[in-house]
Structures are given as structure tokens and as C-alpha cells.
Amino acid sequence: MSCFPHPPDYLIQGVLAGNRRVLARTITLFESRNPDHLRLAAEVLQGLAPHGGNALRLGITGVPGVGKSTLIEGMGLHLVERGHRVAVLAVDPSSRLSRGSIMGDKTRMEELSRRTEAFVRPSPSGGTLGGVAARTREAMVACEAAGFDVILVETVGVGQSETAVKGMVDFFLLLMLAGAGDELQGIKRGIMELADVVAITKADGENREPAERARKAYENALGLFRLDRHVPVVTTSALDGEGLEYLLGSLFELYDADRASGTLFERRKKQQVAWFWELVEEGLMDRFRHAPMVASLMEETVAGVEKGDLFPGHAARNLLDRFAGQKR
């Protein structure tokens, strides 16, 4: 673990000046599990927070093989060429095991990484999904304070990560592959309902026609399922850049409309409060599981509930009373 000899002001000022090296160090500080860094991290975060919030925050998901990194790089380059500053972050709790299944390969997004208007950062590794997501939220605040005005948060198509990412972004883009009728194979239940925009990827060459058919099929299906909002379905190709303009245009339209109506800030407020409660819940559950009076009985209790010998209500009350030290 590297040490942080810098005073908080050095990091705060460096980030605010848009210095990418200081930004990277700051995010490393946020990710540090060294207890000595906690207070410094908190101070820096508190200093940056008032300067965050001025970015379109987009979550992006899709199954492996859908061409996520390629499309994200294409979107990033497209945005940079139009004067935006783009940060790419990631939430991938599986990187704990695989050490970086998302963007672990340094050669990915190489072209975007070289641009001074872009900042690409792989998923923090280690810890729970909640921890990984929290670190990414903090990184997002730092990137926004550093002047990045589009934040792309990549995630894997496994369900829980998407819910976590949905809680930190303004919109969610679901990438789908037109294919042998099993376009959705691997997409977990519920993810479709998180999407604000759907893009069919690799819509080039021979794939152009199947992609257009898939686009129509999904648009029809979404029309039946999602009456809360019209969900645009677009075809894209990272190869020839087709559809990127339209896709990004649709997203900025949503962003501008929600900003103008105030919906965006209302949603962000709710996200902050929901995040607070999640952290409280996570912290409480963690303390509960590790309380000696509880931990010693846990295995036996769960086994009894599973077998049907213990009624969940009584088992829960018993452990809660032990936790509170009442030992009835």
C-alpha cells in the first residue's frame, strides 16, 4: 500500500485543476483499506463533493461478448471529439476473484486512454459489491470535480451489480447482441427493466439486417412492458461508428429534459438518501453477523430454518435479542 505524504489540499487543488495524475492518486487513496488513510480520504472527499454533480452519469451493461469495451471506447472518442471530457469507471465485484475481468487487460480502450480529455479507470478490486460500488461513487465525485462532464460506468451483466450501478447513475444503457434468437441469453431477470436506452451492438456488415429486426422486436416488447417511459432501441456499430451519434443524442436529450424539469436532481437526491440507508443496513448486518453472541449460533440457526425445525420469525427474534444483549 503506497503512503500519502500529500496534505489534503494538495490533492483537492490538483483534482480541481484537472490534473489526471493527482486524480488517479486520489482515487487510489479512496480505494485504500489502510485505516490510516480513512480520515484523509474523508477530508478530500468532503472537499471535492461540492464541486461534483456536473456530469451526465451513464451506466452501461451487457453480457460478455456483446462488445462493451469497444462500444464504450467508441462512445468516448466520439464525445471527446465533440469537446466533452469523458471518464470511464467500472463496477465489477467479480474482479475480486479474477483480478479484473473488466478492463483488466491494459490494452483495452488504449486509444481513449491516450487522450488527455479522457480518464479510464478499472474497477476497484476486493471487497463486497457494496464496497466496490461505494469506491466507484467516490471516484465519480472526484472525476466530476476534475471537470469530466460525461461519466460512463461499465458493469457486468449479472444482476446485482446493475442494481448497485443504477443507484449512482442518471441513465442506464443496455447493450444487446442480435443473434441466433437467444439475444438475451445470460441477461438476468430484471435488467431489462432498468434500461433507459437499449443498443443493439455490432450492427455492421451481414449483421445489419438481423440487428434491425432485433431492434424492432425489442422496441415492440418494451412498448408492452415499460409504460413508465419510452425506451429507445438503437442499432450501433463500433466498427464504422454508425448509430453512435444517434445513441448519444438520445441520451443527451433525456439528460437535458430531466435537468430542465428538475427530475434529474430529484432523482439524485433520492439516490443519495437510498445510498445512505443501504450503507446503514450493510453496516448493521455486518455488526450483527460478527457479534460473538450471534456468530456462535448462526450456522445452527440457519440450518434449523432451512430444515423447517425453526420458524424464521422465532429464529430471528432469538438472535436479535441476543444481539441486544437481552438473552431471553
Added chain:
Amino acid sequence: MSCFPHPPDYLIQGVLAGNRRVLARTITLFESRNPDHLRLAAEVLQGLAPHGGNALRLGITGVPGVGKSTLIEGMGLHLVERGHRVAVLAVDPSSRLSRGSIMGDKTRMEELSRRTEAFVRPSPSGGTLGGVAARTREAMVACEAAGFDVILVETVGVGQSETAVKGMVDFFLLLMLAGAGDELQGIKRGIMELADVVAITKADGENREPAERARKAYENALGLFRLDRHVPVVTTSALDGEGLEYLLGSLFELYDADRASGTLFERRKKQQVAWFWELVEEGLMDRFRHAPMVASLMEETVAGVEKGDLFPGHAARNLLDRFAGQKR
């Protein structure tokens, strides 16, 4: 609050004998909030639990106006005529306010209620969704112990109740109305993904053709969205009983297949354990919110998080430390 002069054995034996009056008293005991009844309720429940589990548990939802009660009564009568014993329960947290928006009207399901092979019980009123759901689970155990082999759990189409009910039933039936193109108006996000079977209601007379069109549209859409399981879509009419045979046949097919494969019992085990954790979480959050050290700061903290003055991570840590009495 009525008192319970009966010893637990009287209630247990009465329920096991299939006595509907004792069953009703027992459920009233479970619903009682009188602290004196808690221990008796726990004892009775523990006595009944080993005799539960021998029923097809079906959750049923749909927006108001879809014809839920009428269809449930039709299903109930159909089942009773084929030798089944049917209990109808409900989870409706809104009945706290409206005092029974589900089955509050005593004239509903009148014909089914008169049958000795049926037992109809409105939603417990009062308390949180978690509490209402817990009481209904307990009532389900009692009904199963009393020999009812089909349990229909009615709920309202508002989202959270469905998730709670999904956690206590084997299958979920979603009722939909074919109509002016807005069939799903009012159905909340996520509910479609809970359904194991979808029924288009009121498919009679002039409505027969639109219902058949809706059936096909939903079947196509579900084919794109739900690859984990084939979700049958059927048309039904409570008026002329059309489709009921097929609907119930589909459900018993699922039930038999999942019993034979062991999936059913695996799922029920997971449901029990998940329920236990939900109760733990609910209990912890409740204790947290009401802890004086926490409660006194809560309003201010949430307001600070919402305004962006407080970072959720720091706010949560601060309150958790107070809760643990560390006051750092």
C-alpha cells in the same frame, strides 16, 4: 382484542382436524398484537409447522379492475368441484389505511366462502408490509396443517407486496386485461418478471378477440424477456369458466414437475432462509431507528445527505458508531 382461553393443544388439534372455526381463531391469534398472545402464538405455530407444506402455493396479482376476486372465486369453485380444498389469503398493506381494500367487502367471494371445502380470509390489517406478509405466511402454515391443498394468496399490483408474496409462494399468476392498448397501465416495473403464468381476464363476448391478440403479444414479448422459463399466457373468463381448466392444468403441471425434480423444496428452503434474513434486517433497522442516540440525529442527517452537505458514507458511519455507543 379477544382473549384466548384455549390451551395451545386445543387450537393445534382443532386445526389439524380441519375445523374451520378453530382455524379462524388461530389465525386471529397469530394476528394479535397483544404481547400476552405472543408466546401462545409461537407455541401453536411450532406445533402446526411440521404439518404444513402440502399445498400448491399460488400468488395472484393484477391491477384493480382486472377482475381478480371474480377470477379467484372462479378458480376456487373449479378446484373445490374437483376435490381440492382451497384457502384464499391476501397480502394488502394498504388495508392499514383503507381498512381492507382487498376482500373488505364481505359480499365478495360469497359463493366460495359458503363451501366447506374453502376458507377465505381477508388481509391482516395494520402494521408494515413485512408484518402483514409475516402474518399471512403464518396463516398459510395453519391452512396447510388444516388440510387445504391449494393456497391462493391475493395481492395488489403495487410492486413491493408482490415481491413479499413471491417469497412465500411456489408460483405467481399475473392477471392482465386486454384493452385499449394500455393493458399494463398501472402494473409496476418488475412485476412482469415475477410471473410464472399470465392470464388475460374477461376474455368473453366482444372481448374474446382482443384478449386473444393480447395473449399473443405478451407471449411474444415474454419470449424475448424471460429465457429462464417458458411463461404460458392464457385467456380466461370467470363468466363462462373458459380457460380455467387450462390455467389450473398449467399450474399443476409446473407444481408436479417442480416437486418431482426437487426444485420446489429447494426453492421453499431458500424462501425460508431469505425470510429469516429479511426479519433480521427489519428488526435491526427498527432497533437502529428507535435508538435514542440515533433517532435524535436522524432528521438532520437525512436532510444533510439529501442536500449534499453530508456524504452518505460518513453520515452512515457516524450514526452506526453512535448506535454502537462509540461516539467517535
